[in-house]
Amino acid sequence: MHNARHPFLIVVLALVTAPTLLAKTEGKKWVGTWASAPLLNGRAKNAEETLTATTLREVVHVSMGGEMVRVRFSNAFGKAPLVIGAAAIAQTQKGGAIVSGSSTPLTFHGQPSASIPPGALIISDPVSFKLAPLSDLTVSFYLPNPTGPITEHSFADATGYHASGNVVASETLPTPTTVTSWEYLNGVDVLAGSNAGAVVTLGDSITDGAKSTIDTNRRWPDDLAQRLHADPKFRDLSVLNEGIGGNKILVDGAGVNALARFDRDVLAQSGAKYLMILEGINDIGSLHNNPGSGLTAADLISGLNQMIVRAHAHGIAVIGCTLTPYHGAGYYTEAGEAIRKAVNEWIRTSGAFDGVVDFEAAVKDPQHPDTYLPSDDPGDHLHPNDAGYKAMGDAIDLKLFSLKPKQP
Numbered sequence: 001m002h003n004a005r006h007p008f009l010i011v012v013l014a015l016v017t018a019p020t021l022l023a024k025t026e027g028k029k030w031v032g033t034w035a036s037a038p039l040l041n042g043r044a045k046n047a048e049e050t051l052t053a054t055t056l057r058e059v060v061h062v063s064m065g066g067e068m069v070r071v072r073f074s075n076a077f078g079k080a081p082l083v084i085g086a087a088a089i090a091q092t093q094k095g096g097a098i099v100s101g102s103s104t105p106l107t108f109h110g111q112p113s114a115s116i117p118p119g120a121l122i123i124s125d126p127v128s129f130k131l132a133p134l135s136d137l138t139v140s141f142y143l144p145n146p147t148g149p150i151t152e153h154s155f156a157d158a159t160g161y162h163a164s165g166n167v168v169a170s171e172t173l174p175t176p177t178t179v180t181s182w183e184y185l186n187g188v189d190v191l192a193g194s195n196a197g198a199v200v201t202l203g204d205s206i207t208d209g210a211k212s213t214i215d216t217n218r219r220w221p222d223d224l225a226q227r228l229h230a231d232p233k234f235r236d237l238s239v240l241n242e243g244i245g246g247n248k249i250l251v252d253g254a255g256v257n258a259l260a261r262f263d264r265d266v267l268a269q270s271g272a273k274y275l276m277i278l279e280g281i282n283d284i285g286s287l288h289n290n291p292g293s294g295l296t297a298a299d300l301i302s303g304l305n306q307m308i309v310r311a312h313a314h315g316i317a318v319i320g321c322t323l324t325p326y327h328g329a330g331y332y333t334e335a336g337e338a339i340r341k342a343v344n345e346w347i348r349t350s351g352a353f354d355g356v357v358d359f360e361a362a363v364k365d366p367q368h369p370d371t372y373l374p375s376d377d378p379g380d381h382l383h384p385n386d387a388g389y390k391a392m393g394d395a396i397d398l399k400l401f402s403l404k405p406k407q408p
Contacts, residue, residue: 030070031196031271033062034137035187035240038264039255040077041150050146051183055168057096057140057161057176058185061217063225064238065133066190071106071124073141074186075116076264077151082116082184084108085144086168089129092136096161096173103140103169104129121186131190133229139185142166152183154254155245157209157219180214187240189270196236197273199224199401200266200316202258202307204282206324207243211383218386219243223393234398240269248282249303250295259303266307267314274401275311277304278321278359281382284339285331297342301350304343308352317405320353322360324392327370328381337370355400362395363388 069089075082087106090098106124108114116122131137144166160183161176201207201221209219225239242265246254255261258279266275280300287295308318322344326332348356363384365373372381376388384392 027194028191029194029196029271030189031064031192031238032198032240032269033064033066033131033188033190033238034060035242035269036153036156036182036185037242037244037255037261038074038076038151038153038186039244041152041154041183050148051143051150051162052146053144053165055140055142055163055166055173056183057138057163057173058182059092059136059138059158059160060182060185060188061134061136061158061222062131062188063134063229064190064192064196064236065131065135066192067128067130068126068191069129069131070126070189071139071185072121072187072189073116073184074121074151075184076119076121077149078116078118079148080118082147083143083145084114084116085142086112086166087124087139087141088168089127090138090140092138093171095159096176098138098140098171100171103171105169123189126191134226137188139188140168141184142168150183152181153244154181155205155208155210156180156182157212157214158182159215187270192271193236196238196271198238198240198269198271199228199274199276200240200242200269200272201276201278202266203243203278204247205243205245206281206383207241207278208245209241209243209389210245211378211380212386212389216386218389220389220392223390224396227393227396227398228401231398234401237273237401238271240272242266242269246282247279248286249279249300250283251286253282259306262307262310266311266316272314272316274317274319275307276319276321276357277307278323280304280343281323281326281340284323284336285326285329287333287336288331291333291335295339297339297346300339300343301346304347305352312405315405317354317403319355319357319400320347321357322347324359324384325364325369325371326382327368330380330382332381354403354405357396357400359392359395362391
């Protein structure tokens with residue numbers, strides 16, 4: 001039966017389905033349960049890398065559960081339209097395998113495929129899917145055409161898979177290759193209650209999870225998500241990790257500077273309610289190779305204050321996080337240490353933030369307060385290990401997530 005010859009059928013279907021969808025969404029809102037910060041594939045800086053006729057299968061660890069899901073894909077750094085030929089979500093079995101019968105196709109405005117313009121993103125249609133909190137979700141999608149430069153989140157600390165051809169719905173992948181980045185996959189939202197919201201964690205590699213054990217979700221935002229879910233008072237809060245290893249507040253490094261990516265990576269996140277900022281150590285570290293840059297604590301404080309102002313304008317409460325020790329790191333300088341201490345003092349005492357988390361106190365060695373506690377240090381004296389990340393996550397007072405943003 002061809003719909004063009006039966007317009008009455010279309011009207012009847014619309015009348016039947018519209019109330020059903022309204023009933024499911026009434027009094028609810030979309031909230032991010034997982035997200036990543038996109039940047040240009042670093043390999044593309046040296047050679048044009050493309051994917052063609054390839055299925056990407058990526059595994060993400062969500063924070064909040066739900067029964068209706070939508071998925072976001074980004075072509076932020078593409079030079080041509082990105083065609084998604086097919087896409088699906090599924091429950092994760094193990095590695096690149098999915099649970100039998102769980103593959104659920106995604107559509108885009110009712111179609112099984114979509115084209116994403118350069119610099120843009122696309123959100124899939126909502127799909128009914130039972131997603132457990134703190135569980136793994138597998139997202140598979142097929143790229144039929146040459147992609148050009150790849151938009152990705154490098155250093156995902158999670159294993160992803162490439163396989164030839166369209167094998168989106170396959171329970172296992174034939175001879176896949178592995179990657180440790182999230183390519184094009186930008187976020188997962190769930191339909192949640194009206195009081196639900198997201199905690200966005202903005203930062204660099206220490207938020208991204210560098211030196212944590214791969215495929216185990218041991219980053220400090222992961223620990224925070226577990227603690228929030230375990231407390232009935234805060235179970236309606238998700239955690240979105242917007243850390244980028246090597247990122248800076250004031251100048252571009254790995255990814256554009258935090259001020260430039262703020263709208264995309266913070267304000268545009270579904271249901272953003274709280275913002276935690278842990279950033280600035282890479283700006284400080286740049287003094288090692290560029291001592292004449294003129295960087296001051298006032299420069300970093302001004303950048304942090306700009307983020308507070310912009311978040312408050314959108315009703316988001318902002319929690320400042322003190323910078324962790326870095327004595328012994330490759331880019332340590334005495335001048336940089338003086339700036340770190342001054343910035344931390346401002347974070348603790350200025351009253352500019354709605355709340356404060358003292359990450360420095362959580363991981364520093366009491367005998368040598370400018371260094372990590374040895375048990376929390378993987379050896380580079382800059383990042384925590386799994387134990388250090390847990391100490392950071394455990395140091396967050398959950399009562400902070402009852403705060404309201406300060407009025408201008």
